[in-house]
Amino acid sequence: MVNVFFRKLMLLWRRRRLDRELAEEMETHRILLARDGGNSSKLMGNITLAREESRDMWTFQALEWILQDARHALRGLRRSPAFTAIAIASLALGIGANTAIFSFVNAILLKRLPVPEPERLVTFTEVWNLDTVDKFAKQATAFDGMFGWFAKPVSFSTGETAQWVMGELVTGQYFQTFQVKPAVGRLLNEDDVRDARGNPACVLSYELWQREFSGDPGVVGRSVFLNGHAYRVLGVTARGFYGAVLQRRFDVAMPATRVGDVMPAFGGVDWLNRLSWMSPMARLKPGVTRAEAQQQAQVLFRQIDPDKQRDLLLEDGSQGFNSMRSEFGRPVVALMAVVALVLLVTCANLANLLLARAQARAQEFAVRLSIGASRARLIRQLLVESLLLAIGGGIAGVMLALWINSTLLAFMNTGRSASMAIHVAPDARVLAFSILLSCATAILFGLLPAWQATHPTLLPGLKQDSAASGYTSRVMLRRSLVVIQIALSLVIVFGAGLLTRTLRTLGTVDLGFQPDRVIALQVDPAANGHSSAEVTTILDHILQRAQALPGVRAASLAAGTPNGSMEITSVIEVPGYNAKDAKSAGAVFNFISPHYFETLGQSLLRGRFFDERDNRNSPRVAIVNQKFVRHYFAGLDPVGRKFLEGGGEIEIAGVVSDSRDYGVRTGPRDTVYMPEKQGQTSGLTLLVRTDGDPQRVIPSLLGIVQSIDPRMPVFSVHTLDMDVEAGLTTERILGYLSTLFAALATLLAGIGLYGVLAYSIARRTREIGIRFAIGAQRRDVAGLFARESLILVLVGLIIGAPVALISARALRTLLFGVGATDPFTLLISVIVLALAALLATSIPLWRAARVNPEIALRWE
Amino acid sequence: MGERSSPTELLPGTLDLLILRTLAPGRMHGYGIAQRLKEVSDEVLQVGESSLYPALQRLLLNGWVKAEWGVSDSNRRARYYTLTAAGCKQLAREREQFSRMIAAIHRVLEMA
Numbered sequence: 001m002v003n004v005f006f007r008k009l010m011l012l013w014r015r016r017r018l019d020r021e022l023a024e025e026m027e028t029h030r031i032l033l034a035r036d037g038g039n040s041s042k043l044m045g046n047i048t049l050a051r052e053e054s055r056d057m058w059t060f061q062a063l064e065w066i067l068q069d070a071r072h073a074l075r076g077l078r079r080s081p082a083f084t085a086i087a088i089a090s091l092a093l094g095i096g097a098n099t100a101i102f103s104f105v106n107a108i109l110l111k112r113l114p115v116p117e118p119e120r121l122v123t124f125t126e127v128w129n130l131d132t133v134d135k136f137a138k139q140a141t142a143f144d145g146m147f148g149w150f151a152k153p154v155s156f157s158t159g160e161t162a163q164w165v166m167g168e169l170v171t172g173q174y175f176q177t178f179q180v181k182p183a184v185g186r187l188l189n190e191d192d193v194r195d196a197r198g199n200p201a202c203v204l205s206y207e208l209w210q211r212e213f214s215g216d217p218g219v220v221g222r223s224v225f226l227n228g229h230a231y232r233v234l235g236v237t238a239r240g241f242y243g244a245v246l247q248r249r250f251d252v253a254m255p256a257t258r259v260g261d262v263m264p265a266f267g268g269v270d271w272l273n274r275l276s277w278m279s280p281m282a283r284l285k286p287g288v289t290r291a292e293a294q295q296q297a298q299v300l301f302r303q304i305d306p307d308k309q310r311d312l313l314l315e316d317g318s319q320g321f322n323s324m325r326s327e328f329g330r331p332v333v334a335l336m337a338v339v340a341l342v343l344l345v346t347c348a349n350l351a352n353l354l355l356a357r358a359q360a361r362a363q364e365f366a367v368r369l370s371i372g373a374s375r376a377r378l379i380r381q382l383l384v385e386s387l388l389l390a391i392g393g394g395i396a397g398v399m400l401a402l403w404i405n406s407t408l409l410a411f412m413n414t415g416r417s418a419s420m421a422i423h424v425a426p427d428a429r430v431l432a433f434s435i436l437l438s439c440a441t442a443i444l445f446g447l448l449p450a451w452q453a454t455h456p457t458l459l460p461g462l463k464q465d466s467a468a469s470g471y472t473s474r475v476m477l478r479r480s481l482v483v484i485q486i487a488l489s490l491v492i493v494f495g496a497g498l499l500t501r502t503l504r505t506l507g508t509v510d511l512g513f514q515p516d517r518v519i520a521l522q523v524d525p526a527a528n529g530h531s532s533a534e535v536t537t538i539l540d541h542i543l544q545r546a547q548a549l550p551g552v553r554a555a556s557l558a559a560g561t562p563n564g565s566m567e568i569t570s571v572i573e574v575p576g577y578n579a580k581d582a583k584s585a586g587a588v589f590n591f592i593s594p595h596y597f598e599t600l601g602q603s604l605l606r607g608r609f610f611d612e613r614d615n616r617n618s619p620r621v622a623i624v625n626q627k628f629v630r631h632y633f634a635g636l637d638p639v640g641r642k643f644l645e646g647g648g649e650i651e652i653a654g655v656v657s658d659s660r661d662y663g664v665r666t667g668p669r670d671t672v673y674m675p676e677k678q679g680q681t682s683g684l685t686l687l688v689r690t691d692g693d694p695q696r697v698i699p700s701l702l703g704i705v706q707s708i709d710p711r712m713p714v715f716s717v718h719t720l721d722m723d724v725e726a727g728l729t730t731e732r733i734l735g736y737l738s739t740l741f742a743a744l745a746t747l748l749a750g751i752g753l754y755g756v757l758a759y760s761i762a763r764r765t766r767e768i769g770i771r772f773a774i775g776a777q778r779r780d781v782a783g784l785f786a787r788e789s790l791i792l793v794l795v796g797l798i799i800g801a802p803v804a805l806i807s808a809r810a811l812r813t814l815l816f817g818v819g820a821t822d823p824f825t826l827l828i829s830v831i832v833l834a835l836a837a838l839l840a841t842s843i844p845l846w847r848a849a850r851v852n853p854e855i856a857l858r859w860e
Numbered sequence: 861m862g863e864r865s866s867p868t869e870l871l872p873g874t875l876d877l878l879i880l881r882t883l884a885p886g887r888m889h890g891y892g893i894a895q896r897l898k899e900v901s902d903e904v905l906q907v908g909e910s911s912l913y914p915a916l917q918r919l920l921l922n923g924w925v926k927a928e929w930g931v932s933d934s935n936r937r938a939r940y941y942t943l944t945a946a947g948c949k950q951l952a953r954e955r956e957q958f959s960r961m962i963a964a965i966h967r968v969l970e971m972a
Binding site: 003004007008021022024025026028029031032033035036051053054 | 917
């Protein structure tokens with residue numbers, strides 16, 4: 001079999017010669033036969049057939065036929081460019097949207113880390129301290145490597161200017177666990193991590209190596225500065241490895257023991273053994289199941305830390321630390337459903353167009369069937385035509401998808417620095433998806449029309465008569481397709497309506513602070529090696545100079561900013577309040593300078609603001625928000641009362657209004673504000689409220705920072721409304737895209753309706769003529785077709801409405817301020833579709849009403 | 861057009877066997893094969909082009925015969941077919957199968 005296949009393959013290139021030889025051989029045969037007195041024409045039978053059959057022996061018949069069909073179909077498509085253009089364009093939109101969204105599904109839900117056997121990786125639902133990680137890595141037997149991990153941007157410099165890059169703090173078995181090889185030099189091992197306090201060393205990513213050192217192997221052994229500290233470069237990771245997070249890229253891997261360089265803000269804290277900050281990850285030994293490993297790990301965990309009685313839970317780590325799964329997983333699946341529906345509408349629309357096209361070719365099919373073509377052959381030919389369209393649409397769609405992808409990514413990455421950017425590159429799986437999708441759509445929209453068009457009893461035969469039997473069944477099919485289109489469109493329009501209203505509602509929520517015209521500038525003197533005391537002086541200096549700038553209304557330092565990444569929670573004890581459980585006795589802490597509330601526009605309800613007297617040496621004081629007062633003091637005036645935190649007393653000096661600091665969707669939380677002098681000294685953000693355009697003030701602010709220390713990196717400078725906007729990115733993408741897709745679906749449904757009506761009117765032109773001739777008014781004729789349209793639209797809407805209400809339930813968690821079965825939104829959706837249908841109906845109706853009876857009666 | 865290619869219909873699948881057997885003594889061109897079959901079978905088996913040449917192409921593809929161009933006795937270029945080693949094996953195999961079948965058919969016809 002295989003041999004035969006290869007011989008055929010080789011013969012493919014000598015087709016013409018084989019043909020010629022066969023002809024010659026047969027000619028010889030004929031001549032010899034004639035010489036011997038035989039009757040060649042009688043004895044030899046059908047020579048052409050014999051030649052064709054002989055030839056068929058060495059061809060791949062199916063392929064040959066398909067190519068032949070493809071050529072035929074191409075000619076046919078070229079003859080009707082308008083149809084082809086519409087078909088390919090609508091398919092490109094459908095397939096493109098699906099491919100684009102699928103590449104997000106792929107990147108967020110399907111992709112795995114590019115390391116050997118990622119399925120053996122597990123994560124722990126825990127955050128551990130370094131000591132626990134070390135002991136665990138040494139003693140656990142179920143794993144081939146186990147490490148702790150933490151990521152934070154660090155300032156990177158080779159001696160001159162500094163830039164922010166993504167740093168990963170890792171323990172000794174990190175690279176061993178991932179089974180990564182070095183591109184040059186060697187990678188961090190356990191000795192390096194242990195010795196790193198005296199001998200700091202780091203590993204660069206392949207990308208950073210290419211970008212900053214142009215791939216120079218001499219980088220090994222060189223010194224680089226990370227947050228101002230000198231590190232020796234041990235080596236570079238192999239190309240393609242990009243760290244422990246699926247959609248991010250690491251730039252530099254540092255020993256976990258150097259955490260003090262990365263988190264200088266908490267200089268006094270025992271990072272190594274007291275605080276838990278590392279996310280653990282491990283690789284299962286071959287043959288060990290996750291359940292077995294979990295059991296072993298549990299026992300070991302209790303031995304290492306007998307105080308901890310929590311249950312360990314091992315989770316699939318093949319995606320690494322996938323932060324986007326929870327944030328974008330649901331929206332992306334919702335969008336996938338929407339685009340799938342759009343593609344269905346597209347298919348219904350194309351099937352409709354193809355049916356109309358088949359009608360025009362009914363004659364051709366009848367002739368071919370009657371002279372012996374098989375029905376299967378005709379169906380195959382029509383399917384090949386559909387496949388060609390789908391391939392064209394697929395190619396255009398993939399290109400469209402690439403564009404949609406980069407646009408969406410740019411959208412999602414606004415407000416994120418380059419080192420935090422999300423990466424979603426289409427891969428082989430995405431390509432395979434779009435190819436499969438194209439083929440599936442071809443069958444979906446092509447099979448029904450092909451089946452219908454070649455059905456012998458439906459063909460008008462060779463007669464010219466247009467009132468043949470196929471008419472009713474064909475029209476019913478086209479009408480059903482239109483009904484389906486309208487129903488599906490209603491589902492999409494309703495979903496889009498809900499998501500748009502969510503976006504609108506979110507935009508009108510009172511945040512409790514005014515984010516516009518507030519600049520947030522994040523600068524960390526400690527990141528350039530300044531001591532804790534220097535940091536305080538530098539920040540105070542920056543703050544004072546910023547306040548003095550023209551156009552600045554107020555300025556403040558703060559540890560936490562609205563929608564920022566910093567969040568400090570602490571357990572508190574309020575006398576007179578009985579906590580139900582540990583969780584309910586906590587609050588968010590923020591450390592601020594005196595003008596914070598003035599800068600953000602939060603108002604004081606009771607007591608006083610902080611001032612210069614609240615410093616390191618004065619009694620600890622706090623301002624709390626309304627939520628806190630409701631929770632801990634049942635709404636009574638708390639000013640002057642005290643609560644306990646970390647063993648010390650804090651007196652409440654004032655109460656401020658609530659603010660939604662954790663995103664629009666999340667309500668205010670119990671918050672305690674304390675003077676920054678009484679808490680944190682570094683990791684602070686400078687907040688500046690301006691009178692006019694904030695962009696005009698930013699250069700002056702940067703100038704101040706530069707003048708103090710030019711090598712001090714500015715982590716980010718932006719306005720707070722950008723943060724608020726960025727917090728709504730998901731909702732905005734969902735709202736915009738679903739609206740776009742809803743418009744597309746509605747347009748397609750409109751085209752479908754238009755097509756059916758126009759066709760119906762064309763078929764009945766003579767009837768219209770007769771009606772006019774016997775005295776019908778334009779109104780009557782128009783009414784005839786308006787009724788047809790109305791019935792289709794009504795049936796579509798009646799079917800679509802319950803489907804829309806049921807399927808919208810899947811969106812429930814994504815909605816805000818609007819129910820999943822919101823009747824008002826449904827009403828609006830129905831009206832939108834009805835208007836679109838009206839538009840699609842009016843054009844053919846207008847034509848019907850203007851049929852000239854004299855011409856119409858001579859029709860056909 | 862609808863004419864049968866040979867006066868006696870061959871049992872299906874036997875044409876390959878007959879061609880292979882005909883080629884066993886030595887190389888032969890297409891017309892020669894047809895003539896030889898006709899002679900040996902006392903004109904009972906007449907094979908037309910429409911079955912002969914597809915069959916020859918099939919045998920070529922399977923590697924049971926090979927072909928080369930030569931000059932015929934009437935000074936025309938003709939394609940000569942030769943049995944390959946694989947063809948010899950195939951002939952033996954088909955022959956045995958055929959004998960078994962004939963014997964079986966015979967037993968059925970002769971049964972009491």
